[in-house]
Amino acid sequence: MSLGQKSYEDLLQEIKDLEKENQILKNTILSADTQQTKVSNLLQFTQFSIDTISDSILWLDENGKYVFVNNAACKNYGYTKEELLSMTMFQVDPLFTKEIWDAHWKEILEKKTFTIETINKRKDGKVVPIEVTVNLVEYGGKQYNCAIVRDITEQKLNESKLKQSAIRLAELNATKDKFFSIIAHDLRGPLGTHREFAKHLSERISSFTESEREINLQVLEESSENLYSLMENLLNWARNQTGHIQFQPIRIQMYGLVNSVLELFLLSIQKKQLQIRNEIPQTLEIIVDSFMMETVFRNLLTNAIKYSFLDQTITIGYELIQNKGETSLFTHRFFVKDEGVGMTEDQIQSLFRLDKKYSTPGTDSEKGTGLGLIVTKDFIEKHNGILWVESEPKKGSIFYIELGQIAIE
Incomplete structure (x- = not known):
């Protein structure tokens, strides 16, 4: 009789322990969901910021191919995002050749970040003077040039x-x-x-x-x-x-x-x-x-x-x-x-x-x-x-x- 009661009490305690662990698990899941929501909101905020600034942001790989462009880049250059992502920088910068780009890429690897002035050609053929802030970025085991491009036409005027x-x-x-x-x-x-x-x-x-x-x-x-x-x-x-x-x-x-x-x-x-x-x-x-x-x-x-x-x-x-x-x-x-x-x-x-x-x-x-x-x-x-x-x-x-x-x- 006492053994049966003890077994019952043990079982009841185990149930309580399980309920407690379950509650802890629920709280952990809730906290994870909250954290994930925060991260998601932060990512959305970051993406919104990138897409709404007036400066063009373009990521280029070591071959000068565009791998990421923001909305401002599409607006400023007159291309769709799909068009830009299928292009290389040689198609928009008439001053750059393959040889000049190779030397430029070496400079990026050495200096990490610096600023240059050049010109870019829009889809409509208009040539505009630009200032480019070059940044070396490593992501997913690869190196990229994160270029922040600003139209300096007014400055030149x-x-x-x-x-x-x-x-x-x-x-x-x-x-x-x-x-x-x-x-x-x-x-x-x-x-x-x-x-x-x-x-x-x-x-x-x-x-x-x-x-x-x-x-x-x-x-x-x-x-x-x-x-x-x-x-x-x-x-x-x-x-x-x-x-x-x-x-x-x-x-x-x-x-x-x-x-x-x-x-x-x-x-x-x-x-x-x-x-x-x-x-x-x-x-x-x-x-x-x-x-x-x-x-x-x-x-x-x-x-x-x-x-x-x-x-x-x-x-x-x-x-x-x-x-x-x-x-x-x-x-x-x-x-x-x-x-x-x-x-x-x-x-x-x-x-x-x-x-x-x-x-x-x-x-x-x-x-x-x-x-x-x-x-x-x-x-x-x-x-x-x-x-x-x-x-x-x-x-x-x-x-x-x-x-x-x-x-x-």
Whole structure:
């Protein structure tokens, strides 16, 4: 009887122990399920993060084949995930060859992680600059390059803008230096000479003969004209640099405009006994800014007269040029040709640059600043035109003006 009770109690205890173990097992399973849920949620969160970031993430094997790409890669490259996973990096990076990739892979194995810049081609053919962060990853006994790719188009544009700003700043500094150089030397010198000559003339004019007075007054007039031209160029250049000159095109007869400019140089023309040919058609009328074009021809004729010898010819001409491939579009081309001293190629390259002061004395020791041609070039560009010169030493120079579509008949 007692043995039977003991057996019953033992059996009951065993049942209780089994229930306890069962509960522990249930708790363990529940904990495992909870842990698995957490891991699953974490994996989903990680995958979500990878797929929603804007940077492309691409895993490549040692042969450059894509083995994993995120959604951003598909969006940025324009391919589906299946298309990318069937491709190699050589199909999207035109700068990489098999040889370059092999050297790149060795670098990955050595450095583990680093950054490079290259270019990639999208499915639509568009080429974009990219920054690639390279990471060596080992998974499942294999090595991969986990590449994080970022489009740096905007960064490159900003860098380009910064470079342009730096260039512009350098140009402005050169402009400032040129401005003060002209004021300190090129303008001060002629003004001082003009003042001294006028003083000398006023003190001794009563002792001059009529012929001497006429000669000295002509010299004074010529000096005044040169000073006025220098001041005009200086002011026009400064106003143009600060954007204070408005472009106001009107219809004008070019033959008459050039003749009015030539009248300013009658004394200089007579002094060198020059022959002037205005071969611009008298009926030619085009739409230009008359003030700017007067300044352009005044500066070009100043140079032509300055560098001409006695009894030579200066020609002002015109051609109507038909644009290649455009049967209905024409370009107005003017030129000012002299037979004077001419220029070397190095001198021509320095003509239109502020940072390289170029001005040589004329055939009668006339002085200048080189500023006139810079103003001329600026004013021609206001007309969407171009200015260039053809010249050889001792054979004279031809300055060409080609006006854009703003100047129309």
